[in-house]
Structure formats: structure tokens, C-alpha cells
Amino acid sequence: MTNPEYWHGKPYYSLDAYCKNTYGEKLYKAALNAGFTCPNRDGTLGTKGCIFCSKGGSGDFASSFSDISASSPDEAEQIFEEAYQHSISFLSGKKTGQKYIIYFQAFTNTYGSVPYLEKIYRLALTRTNCVGISIATRPDCLPDPVINLLVRLREEYSPKFIWVELGLQSIHERSASFIRRGCSLSSFDVALEKLYSARILAVVHLILGLPGEHLTDMLQTVNYLNHQPVWGVKLQLLHILKDTDLEQYWRQDPDFYGSFRTLSLYLEALISCLEHLRPDMVIHRITGDAPRPLLLAPLWSAHKRHVLNTLHKQMKEQGSYQGKHYNDGKNYC
Numbered sequence: 431m432t433n434p435e436y437w438h439g440k441p442y443y444s445l446d447a448y449c450k451n452t453y454g455e456k457l458y459k460a461a462l463n464a465g466f467t468c469p470n471r472d473g474t475l476g477t478k479g480c481i482f483c484s485k486g487g488s489g490d491f492a493s494s495f496s497d498i499s500a501s502s503p504d505e506a507e508q509i510f511e512e513a514y515q516h517s518i519s520f521l522s523g524k525k526t527g528q529k530y531i532i533y534f535q536a537f538t539n540t541y542g543s544v545p546y547l548e549k550i551y552r553l554a555l556t557r558t559n560c561v562g563i564s565i566a567t568r569p570d571c572l573p574d575p576v577i578n579l580l581v582r583l584r585e586e587y588s589p590k591f592i593w594v595e596l597g598l599q600s601i602h603e604r605s606a607s608f609i610r611r612g613c614s615l616s617s618f619d620v621a622l623e624k625l626y627s628a629r630i631l632a633v634v635h636l637i638l639g640l641p642g643e644h645l646t647d648m649l650q651t652v653n654y655l656n657h658q659p660v661w662g663v664k665l666q667l668l669h670i671l672k673d674t675d676l677e678q679y680w681r682q683d684p685d686f687y688g689s690f691r692t693l694s695l696y697l698e699a700l701i702s703c704l705e706h707l708r709p710d711m712v713i714h715r716i717t718g719d720a721p722r723p724l725l726l727a728p729l730w731s732a733h734k735r736h737v738l739n740t741l742h743k744q745m746k747e748q749g750s751y752q753g754k755h756y757n758d759g760k761n762y763c
């Protein structure tokens with residue numbers, strides 16, 4: 431939907447707007463930790479993980495459940511339902527709707543045997559009021575048998591959806607190497623192509639404010655995505671969290687983390703990224719939430735409502751909107 435009339439008052443095409451246009455109402459995310467690990471942590475590629483990743487595998491708000499691979503169908507059903515309800519209860523402070531997206535959030539949610547993946551995805555797709563599932567993973571963890579499983583389940587449970595979220599963070603090799611991402615841009619391209627061929631919508635995670643990256647670098651990443659089969663994007667401000675390797679860098683040299691010391695610096699870059707982003711790209715996240723007890727910097731980001739209000743006000747005053755400078759990538763910087 432490139433027409434801002436369908437953006438429900440925001441200067442960008444938010445996930446909220448997409449859900450209202452498609453399902454007639456807001457959908458809420460029930461985040462789960464299904465007990466996976468990650469090749470960047472289990473020794474396959476490394477043991478320390480990406481330098482920004484928390485101990486909870488970037489799923490600190492997710493509701494965990496125990497390994498159900500050996501559980502009977504009834505036990506698995508009960509364990510999964512309890513975790514689902516627990517996750518929904520986190521949303522109780524909000525005005526919750528009736529429908530949910532089950533979000534496999536923590537660690538790498540396709541990094542398991544196909545029978546186990548099938549078991550947990552089926553449990554999710556058969557939950558009451560679940561309209562679809564979103565699976566966070568790495569580009570190098572989508573082998574063909576997993577893609578085939580996703581296609582089978584999508585066909586079987588239609589009209590429920592299956593989205594896949596890929597952690598890219600940046601197209602730049604020096605950043606990928608610094609954050610210890612452990613997979614290449616070409617493996618990201620292959621994953622996107624597989625998802626596109628399988629007609630599974632892809633959401634890409636980007637981090638704004640990686641050390642050493644300037645606005646031009648971020649716009650190059652945005653421009654790259656503009657020309658790929660990407661349906662949605664999560665724009666995540668770089669948070670420094672306790673007990674990550676990033677914390678060590680930051681403690682040794684607070685200047686090291688210089689990009690977004692202030693909200694206004696962040697908004698300047700964020701607005702520019704939005705203006706250059708393809709206008710039909712669905713914005714699943716605009717800053718990100720960090721768990722308060724873990725957040726070390728930037729502390730201004732803890733006031734999310736203020737961040738969003740300031741963003742919307744500033745974009746309105748500037749006459750700014752998603753895709754304003756999208757020009758088939760020719761004038762992005």
C-alpha cells in the first residue's frame with residue numbers, strides 16, 4: 431500500500447496499519463522462546479554470539495517453554511498452551527484485541543530437526559485466535575527441508591500466514607565482521623530468494639547506529655533492501671545491553687558509541703532511512719524495545735512513547751514520509 435491514505439495517520443506504513451487493512455483490526459504479538467540455540471552460540475560458528483545479543487537470545491520478553499520433543503501430544507498441547515497464554519498475559523496492560531501473531535523470537539527458530547519444528551509450528555498454527563506465525567531466524571539456517579516444511583504448513587493452514595524474519599543488521603562486511611554475525615550477504619540473498627520462490631513473506635532486521643557506520647552506510651543498506659524481495663523491515667536502534675560483548679567496548683570507551691547519543695541525532699538518521707525506503711515496505715519496528723533492567727545506553731530510548739511522539743511530530747513538521755526520496759535507488763545518498 432503505497433498510498434498514505436492506508437497508513438492510518440502515520441507517516442510510514444506500519445505493521446499496525448497493515449494488520450488493520452488486512453484483518454480489520456490490530457494484531458498483537460505473543461512472543462515465545464521455544465528453547466532453541468543458535469549456531470553462533472553452540473560452537474558451530476562460535477560460542478559468544480553476536481556482540482549485541484543478550485543472554486536471552488534477543489528474546490528477553492518471550493515466554494519460555496521446556497523442550498517438548500519427547501512429550502506426548504497431550505502434554506505438548508498443554509505445555510504450549512500455557513506458554514501461549516502466559517505470553518498473552520504480558521499484554522494485559524494494553525487494550526488487547528482478539529487476535530494474535532505467535533512470534534518465535536528467541537535465538538534461531540529454524541535451528542532444529544524438521545520433526546521438532548513441525549511439532550511446534552503446528553501447535554502454534556492451531557491455537558485459538560492465532561492468525562499466523564512469525565519465525566525469527568538466521569539466513570544460513572533455512573535449508574531446503576525447512577523451506578519445504580513451511581510451504582506445506584502454509585498450504586495446510588491457509589489463510590493463516592507464516593512470515594520469516596531474517597537478521598541482517600547491515601549489508602557492510604566490516605560491520606558484519608565486527609558484530610560477529612557469522613554469515614555472509616550472499617547467504618542472505620540466497621535465503622531471500624528461497625523465501626520468495628516459496629511465497630513466504632520476508633521481514634529483515636536492520637540495526638541503525640552500528641559502530642563505524644555513518645548515515646550513508648545505513649542508506650546503502652536501505653537501498654539494497656529496496657531492490658530485494660523484502661516485504662517488511664524492523665529498524666532497530668543499537669542498544670547496549672548488560673552482559674553483552676558490546677558492553678565491554680562501551681565501558682572501555684564511551685565515545686566508541688557515538689552515533690546516537692541523543693534522540694535528535696537518531697531521529698535525523700531514522701527519518702532519512704524512512705524517506706529512502708520503498709513505500710510499500712511494512713515497518714514492523716521503528717526503534718525497538720530493550721528490557722529496562724538490561725539497558726545501558728542510550729537511556730533516552732527507554733521512553734518509547736516519547737520517542738514515537740517526537741518522531742511523528744517531527745516528520746509531520748518536515749513534510750516527511752516513507753518513500754519521499756525513494757527513487758529506484760538512484761539518488762539515495
Ligand code: SF4
Binds near residue numbers: 611
Ligand atoms: S544470530 Fe541472533 S540469536 Fe544468534 S547470537 Fe546473533 S543475534 Fe543472537
